[in-house]
Amino acid sequence: xxxxxxxxxxxxxxxxxxxxxxxxxxxxxxxxxxxxxxxxxxxxxxxxxxxxxxxxxxxxxxxxxxxxxxxxxxxxxxxxxxxxxxxxxxxxxxxxxxxxxxxxxxxxxxxxxxxxxxxxxxxxxxxxxxxxxxxxxxxxxxxxxxxxxxxxxxxxxxxxxxxxxxxxxxxxxxxxxxxxxxxxxxxxxxxxxxxxxxxxxxxxxxxxxxxxxxxxxxxxxxxxxxxxxxxxxxxxxxxxxxxxxxxxxxxxxxxxxxxxxxxxxxxxxxxxxxxxxxxxxxxxxxxxxxxxxxxxxxxxxxxxxxxxxxxxxxxxxxxxxxxxxxxxxxxxxxxxxxxxxxxxxxxxxxxxxxxxxxxxxxxxxxxxxxxxxxxxxxxxxxxxxxxxxxxxxxxxxxxxxxxxxxxxxxxxxxxxxxxxxxxxxxxxxxxxxxxxxxxxxxxxxxxxxxxxxxxxxxxx
Numbered sequence: 001x002x003x004x005x006x007x008x009x010x011x012x013x014x015x016x017x018x019x020x021x022x023x024x025x026x027x028x029x030x031x032x033x034x035x036x037x038x039x040x041x042x043x044x045x046x047x048x049x050x051x052x053x054x055x056x057x058x059x060x061x062x063x064x065x066x067x068x069x070x071x072x073x074x075x076x077x078x079x080x081x082x083x084x085x086x087x088x089x090x091x092x093x094x095x096x097x098x099x100x101x102x103x104x105x106x107x108x109x110x111x112x113x114x115x116x117x118x119x120x121x122x123x124x125x126x127x128x129x130x131x132x133x134x135x136x137x138x139x140x141x142x143x144x145x146x147x148x149x150x151x152x153x154x155x156x157x158x159x160x161x162x163x164x165x166x167x168x169x170x171x172x173x174x175x176x177x178x179x180x181x182x183x184x185x186x187x188x189x190x191x192x193x194x195x196x197x198x199x200x201x202x203x204x205x206x207x208x209x210x211x212x213x214x215x216x217x218x219x220x221x222x223x224x225x226x227x228x229x230x231x232x233x234x235x236x237x238x239x240x241x242x243x244x245x246x247x248x249x250x251x252x253x254x255x256x257x258x259x260x261x262x263x264x265x266x267x268x269x270x271x272x273x274x275x276x277x278x279x280x281x282x283x284x285x286x287x288x289x290x291x292x293x294x295x296x297x298x299x300x301x302x303x304x305x306x307x308x309x310x311x312x313x314x315x316x317x318x319x320x321x322x323x324x325x326x327x328x329x330x331x332x333x334x335x336x337x338x339x340x341x342x343x344x345x346x347x348x349x350x351x352x353x354x355x356x357x358x359x360x361x362x363x364x365x366x367x368x369x370x371x372x373x374x375x376x377x378x379x380x381x382x383x384x385x386x387x388x389x390x391x392x393x394x395x396x397x398x399x400x401x402x403x404x405x406x407x408x409x410x411x412x413x414x415x416x417x418x419x420x421x422x423x424x425x426x427x428x429x430x431x432x433x434x435x436x437x438x439x440x441x442x443x444x445x446x447x448x449x450x451x452x453x454x455x456x457x458x459x460x
Contacts, residue, residue, distance in 0.1 A: 037320065058167055095111055157203075165198065165199050211301060213272075338406065
């Protein structure tokens with residue numbers, strides 16, 4: 001019998017949620033996470049319903065020396081939402097979204113997925129600047145920074161964060177904002193889950209309407225090098241209202257892509273325009289005109305539909321390994337490296353993702369939040385994805401080699417796109433000044449490193 005087993009009945013009485021032990025109904029379902037590479041078996045799962053439950057779970061885990069993992073959407077590539085032999089504090093039952101249409105704000109429970117936030121805010125024509133996959137958890141995305149289709153106009157997710165309610169390492173329930181527990185609020189905006197468990201986020205929302213001009217234009221992969229050179233220069237001229245990204249991958253079987261290209265390498269050019277569709281059409285036309293366009297899914301679409309448009313390409317259960325850089329530029333040499341490795345994608349579900357950043361986030365002081373790499377114009381994410389364990393070594397080697405080959409063109413890394421890469425790489429997500437401030441906040445709010453199932457910032 002485990003040393004804490006006799007205490008479990010009492011713990012169950014203390015929380016309004018449920019506690020799952022190995023072998024009990026729902027245990028296996030609720031220890032599963034998005035990345036199928038991880039099959040960890042926690043000692044228990046505390047499925048919390050409110051902040052008081054979270055506080056009691058933290059206190060119980062500390063009393064019984066159980067490692068804590070925090071699960072919101074469970075979407076993190078590094079698999080930190082679950083642990084072996086410890087406690088998973090599962091927030092996924094905490095799903096409330098309260099929208100104040102007058103103030104254009106949204107209060108969001110820590111377990112919410114992006115799709116729930118979009119659904120609630122869009123009833124008022126609003127949106128929170130956040131991610132691009134509707135089954136991503138709000139918590140992890142926000143705490144690492146958060147960017148998406150409207151970030152160039154409205155800022156990163158953390159730039160729109162007004163306050164948090166958080167359970168800290170001693171079980172306290174703390175409110176943090178720009179005027180209350182300011183050091184904690186600063187650290188929570190980019191420092192990940194190192195400082196506590198956020199039970200409520202309050203966001204500023206943006207009035208974007210309910211339909212936007214969006215869509216992928218599809219180009220031939222044979223022209224990828226020339227296109228990327230054009231893309232590199234063209235997007236730098238775009239107003240903040242236009243976001244144009246590039247994805248190199250095998251063509252999915254979409255109706256606007258000719259069948260003969262399905263399963264073949266292509267260049268996907270997804271975009272979002274915040275404004276009059278006719279103006280957006282003029283801005284995207286040079287993309288269509290450069291080289292050969294083999295497919296075009298452009299059009300005015302409901303925002304909620306667009307936000308879920310790529311969900312099927314990243315469904316739960318596959319094996320995922322990410323490597324990423326912030327890119328100082330896309331030089332000709334860098335583009336040659338990218339296209340060379342992209343031509344050797346290790347699996348038909350893998351892709352190379354190159355979003356254009358800049359815009360509003362780049363005009364925010366790099367030390368005003370714990371997200372300092374704001375001035376790099378592009379990001380490179382090597383999203384390696386496959387199904388069979390027998391392919392692990394081959395797929396991961398491709399990503400590592402690709403990552404090493406593009407390192408000379410990079411400056412830091414986006415913490416949410418890190419896999420298990422070690423403490424030195426975590427530090428590269430921050431500048432020295434920001435790192436030192438994060439360590440100071442960690443010493444104050446979590447001096448014993450209770451929250452270490454994350455891209456960890458040790459308190460020393």
